[in-house]
Amino acid sequence: MSRARTVLVIGGGAAGSAVTVLLRRADLTVDLIEAKDDWNATAGSGITLQGNALRVLRELGVWDRVRESGFAFGSVGITTPDGTVLHVARDLRTGGDDLPATLGMQRPQLQRILIDAVRAAGASVRLGTTAEILGQDAQGVSLRFSDGGEGRYDLVIAADGLGSTTRAAIGITAKPEPTGMAIWRIAAPRPAGVTRTDLAYGGPAYIAGYCPTSDTTLYAYVVEANRDRASIPPQTYADEMRRLTRHYGGFWPEISAHITDPAKVNYTWFDRMLVEGSWHRGRVVLVGDAAHCCPPTLAQGAALSLEDAWVLTQLLTGADTWDDALFQAYYERRIARVRPVVEASVQLGQWQLDGVRDADVPGLMGRTMTMLRDLP
Template sequence: MPLDSVLVTGTGLAGTATAILLASRGVAVDLVEVDPGVTALGSGITLQGNALRVLRDLGVWDRVRAEGFAFDDLGLRAPDGTLLAEIPDARTGGPGLPATLGMPRPALARILTSRAREAGAKIRYGVAATGLHQDGTGADVSFSDGGTSRYDLVVGADGIRSATRRLVGIEVEPRPTGMGIWRAFGPRPASVTRTDLVYGGPCHIAGYCPTGEDSLYAYLVEDARDRGGLTPAQRLAVMRELASGYHGPWDEIRETLLDPDRVNYTRFETHVLPPPWHRGRVVLIGDAAHSCPPTLAQGGAQALEDAAVLAELLLDTGSVTEELLSAFTARRFDRARTVVEASNQLGQWLLDREQGDVPGLMGRVAALVSHPA
């Protein structure tokens, strides 16, 4: 059957990218999101060059570049603020793109959803897929708003807790890695012009990433703890206390940590769905299929690569077949698994206080993702 209609669940990076690529080539795309809209608040995201390569293909690179902050090297500092090293970062997107770009997550979400609408995708917020019945030619989907529709393909891009994954009977759930992360979004001091990382001190990692001319996000990675009972004010106090063990630009950042609503804490989790990533005419991508801690800043990039590869295969053949969906998993599985395992290994070395070959591991991943997916 020809590919005429697709349902995409989830308006994260994987979902919106898939919708853009398919809708811009004439496929009727419904994009549904259980949340009531694009969030107005949030932290930042670090996008490596291979993510920027896909964003360029989506036609949003100029907008992303205008709202983000690009840089080409990485700094390593001691807890007292001393600069230990400046390391040129790999340009994994090719010579025409910066090595890395930071930007506010909500800004990226608005850019991608706007582009999806421009491409012709129909977006509905506050709606979830609640039922699914498949046959040999399509999938009938029922929704939380009472509606039903039939599609040639359903793309589950609804995140690490994917409801689509459960709808098709896949019970895989992410496991904790043993680490948790504090994140705060705030103003950018003039001294912050790239990501600097500190290993050691009160936390495993202290870092920050500029996200615009006037913004950054800062983060502290610690052993996973039960932080769920803290009030917003208490969360702010804990992050400020942990940040007091770091100096240099951190002294300026810490003084801006004043708004409890701009601080959040989450635990790292990880999983890789074994092949295949589809069941009938439902295929899982992005965090629904694989998730990893942000130790390599590759989560968003891998989600975007999933979307690019799936759309390429679908548009090249113009139909949905078992062979095509199997080929999608075959093309993506090893690469995504390698990134997940490397991200987990970096964290495990820190948990074990082991001096692993961090430069070697990061170099191998950079070499891998420098080639288009």
């Protein structure tokens, strides 16, 4: 092309930040808009990053900061509700042998690292800003912004999450659907003996687990059948989570003692969604949760979103022409990897909802994670 290509990224989460950094590295002009005034306001409590997520973070140039900020480990423990360890399994290194199998970190810290990378890359960032698509043709997309400005771009990348308004605006009707489960989460101080994820099955919840997120912190969670959110006043969130966790032993009494502030407890339903057929309409393309989401039973949500950004950037920067064929190639490359992860993540939860006692959980998890060792 005789002029520099221009890209608008809508959404500043993991996928939007990653694709912005990677495109700027290729010397494309990138503007990023984020609807929230505070980019880090709802970053959440903690996150478990498998090796294939770490592989992309290394490509972004932020791996050293991530490693210093998080807590790396290589196994998962299965316990009884009273804390008795039944089995310790080695985690598969899905990012390759030169990266940890798993790293936990505080989600706000990951967001801060990505924000810093976006700003260092030289992208234009506007917070508290949304966009309305006015029209598009074979060469680009015209938009009006909520701050009153207008713009035209060669490409718009919709990274605006599960409830993506951009997805709906371009006529893709897929919406997230609840799976029947919900999760309580909180960040808390890390007991000295917690050096990996432990999962307790049984008791009053389907799963009670925790993940170390630094030398001094962890995030803890309990998974139960979803309830009507309106029936749970936010001021009771700490009481509700503590009511569930008090039935668990091991490190749980020490963790539960810190579940006191309802404002620090997060309650969300598990959702599933997979946009089928294509992830674009014209010059608008979806990445991350705007295109797919799954329960965190395999801890792959952020990893898949980061991979989307990496793959899309490879295709965009390696092509002279941005057209339907390129965007369809992006979809076909990603759907073959994303679909089995979404389906496996949902199946793991469904087996619990249905009370299936002889389900091949290790086999399904092993097959899915082995697939993820391959480059996306």
